Amino acid sequence: MTNFLEANIEAEEQSSKWGAFSKVYRIRHRNNVRKWLIGVLVVLIIVMFLPWTQNIRAKGTVTTLRQEQRPQEVNTIIAGRVVKWNVKEGDFVKEGDTILQLGEVKVDYFDPELLQRTQQQIVAKQQSIEGYKGKANTAETQAKALAMARDLKLQSLDNKLLQQQLKVTSDSTDLIAVDNELSVYKRQIAAAQLMLDSGSISLVDFEKRKVGYQNGLAKRVSSENKLMQSRQELIALRIEKNSTVQEYTDKISKAEGDRFSSLSSVASTEADVAKLQNVYASYDIRNQLYYIKAPQSGQITKARKAGLGEMVKEGEMVVEIVPNHVQYAVEMFVEPMDLPLIDLGQKVRFVFDGFPAIVFSGWPSSSYGTFGGKVAAVETSVSYNGKFRVLVTEDPDEKKWPELLRMGGGASGIALLKDVPIYYELWRNINGFPPEFYKPSTEKGYAAKKEK
Template structure:
């Protein structure tokens, strides 16, 4: 009866123009759960075999690779008081623009004619040095004249000495002649004595020969005395020559001493000139330091001194300058456990603060809004947080980094490692195994 009633109701519902019964009981609906389960399993199977890029995620900041492109502190070199400010915070300055004018605070530099007076001292010392050099030149001329006079005097003495030597030789010959004559006269006198004793000659002839002997003896003595006088004169000439040499040597030595003294005084004066020139250069440089100039183009930020007349100490920070042009880089801080997985030349993906991105971890090619980088340097020392600093530069083969980046902005980095299957990555994480370690092939030139 019930079955008949149900069949009748279904037949009536099918033939009826009202569809409420069909919508409420869904009598013609067939279950699709088997298809969904099969589809999900097939999709999961496909996903398990998709490629997955292992990675190391870390936080970092935007910086620059070159130190001169980072925010620069502008310090004062000399102490002074603030006279005038030429800029305000936020102003843009070009290299060489005046930022601040300082006034002198040290009494030794108060003289307004300091450079002029120092230059006058330099000129006076220079004239003194030139005078000493001229005096040394005069001494050289005097030495030359004395040397020539000595040579002439010695030539004269040499000639006189040769003449006296010839005279000594002549007197020596005269002495030999006198000795021969004395020998003849003595032999004749002895013969005359014998002949007188024999009575052959008269006493007058004997006395004549005796007188001849005495004359020959006197001549010999006179000639010998003359020879001795000639030798004595030769010795006197030799002494005169020595005295001449000694006299001129003393004069030349004195002139050379004066020359060396003049050269020493000239060198001392030159040294004083050099010292004064150094002092003058220091004064001149100090005058230029009264105007603090911008070392490079950039924006003025964080002025530390204010007001007029405020004292600025040597080396004190005045303001900071943010340079115009940068070669951006990112400094990442990596845990020591992940450091072996990072190598120079390795690819890195970034998400910069202020630039939203949809990141598909493991599928960097499908990530939207990420930017590429290359590891440039890895520091060998940890920071205060115990992490290693890694510098990453822009990847020239990838899309350009945003020009709106600013130094100090945040960046989230993803260091790309080996590409594996999804099932392997799940299995690795379940077992707690580390990522695959490998060294990237450094086929690209890292931007410096």
């Protein structure tokens, strides 16, 4: 031990013929830590000036841009019971294919000949309409005939009135003539009285003139009675004319009333026919609703009923259809503080669940397995989770999204922002500053494309 401690290792190494002696004791070894340190510092300085793409990360799910391409419920419009299933879960159907057949459960629709009986009611009502129309036409013809008879009757009464007026005029003239004659008789008898008193004529002559005067008085009374009778007949004819007008007016009004009553019955029956036709159409459509058909092509999923004879309610979901041909999109939810950095047409990179990828968030061009997208819509109202919803569609300038992509799958989105040096990005994160706000260069072109 003492000899070993006092030994001169360097002298021994020079005089030794074995190379292992120098390797074991590493007498001439030189340390390279300085070189490595300088090299690392140089590399770090170079890296600090490399470009770095600022980005915003957000989780999302695969969906579609259009509502009609998303999974939709197939509901039954009417209540019923399951009679027959034509598909099973997982089957692919085309638009119009029958999915399920239902049976009736309401007593009002149990009659198997319900449509035929309703059609018979419609035919009977239509025949009733024709009968009412015929009755209305008959009443109209009757009213016209009564109007013609009234006119003829009035013409006849007018002729009688004219004749009676002429008779009254004639009787008046006769009465005037009798009055004139009576005046003559009166003067003659006065003269005869003077002549009798003076003895110029005999009593016989005076009596003759007195008899003539008495006859004149009688004739005048007869003429007056005749004139009064003619006037009474004239008044009676006028009353008869008014009575005739009233009588025919009453008959014509009754005929018109029957006509309008028939027309009202026609309108009421036509309303009944329209109502029955509506009921018939409803029954016909209800018969078609027993067969639930696929609204679009797709895959059947989530069947809610099993077996036969089960009851379904109105509006209840039966199955769900996932459309075949969809335009995929990704809905992302971004934080409110990152919303001002999102704009239409902005580039986004995605990593879809189930598809391997190597991601360098700061160097998107160096990443592998990511897919490109463009922001298509940014909602202005906050969602249920306190974030804002953003819809991103496939970027036509990038490679296509995977064909095996399915709705509901997860996606990690990286919204690409401005290119900055790495040292700036480190400085920004250390100070807690937000990323750079900018407008994407493709915004105008994207907006023009949307308008087109």
